[in-house]
Amino acid sequence: QQVPGYLAxxxxxxxxxxxxxxxxxxxxxxVMDAWAKDQGVDGSMVTFLADTRCExxxxxxxxxxxxxxxAVLGNLRCKRFALLxxxxxxxAVEVSEGPDDPTGGGDELLMKSCAENMMKHVK
Numbered sequence: 001q002q003v004p005g006y007l008a009x010x011x012x013x014x015x016x017x018x019x020x021x022x023x024x025x026x027x028x029x030x031v032m033d034a035w036a037k038d039q040g041v042d043g044s045m046v047t048f049l050a051d052t053r054c055e056x057x058x059x060x061x062x063x064x065x066x067x068x069x070x071a072v073l074g075n076l077r078c079k080r081f082a083l084l085x086x087x088x089x090x091x092a093v094e095v096s097e098g099p100d101d102p103t104g105g106g107d108e109l110l111m112k113s114c115a116e117n118m119m120k121h122v123k
Contacts, residue, residue: 001110001114002023002113002115003023003041004039005114005116006021006046006115007040007041007044007046008115009115009116009119010044010045010046012115013045013115013119016119016122017122018045018122019045020045020046021045021046021115022046022047022049023046023047023048024049024050024051025050025051025078026051026052026054026057026075026076026078027050027051027052028050028052029050029052031050032048032050033048035048051078054076054078057077057078060081062079062081062095063076063077063078063079064077064079079095079096080095080096080110081093081096081113082113082117082118084121084122091121091123092121094112095112096109096110096111096112097109
């Protein structure tokens, strides 16, 4: 839902002055390149990046450390979130998570970091 939503909202995002949408995951570059190709982001305002060593995830304090998730995945992952950054300043943060759903899988939780909700923060 998130990547297709940002792709579909490109015109509205541009009209609100958004230059670029960066999507990153704790993964390697090859996986991110394949995912970008699968999602059809080439030529769009969406750029996929890899946080191979979790450096950005840790710096943003967005590590997904829930014991249930860690038991299944085994290694550190990133929370599902969105930031609105204007001229290097974070103006809004939305994290798609809940006490019993740390991955934001429920529709209401998932919507927090989607394009439609993030556009509400753009002045």
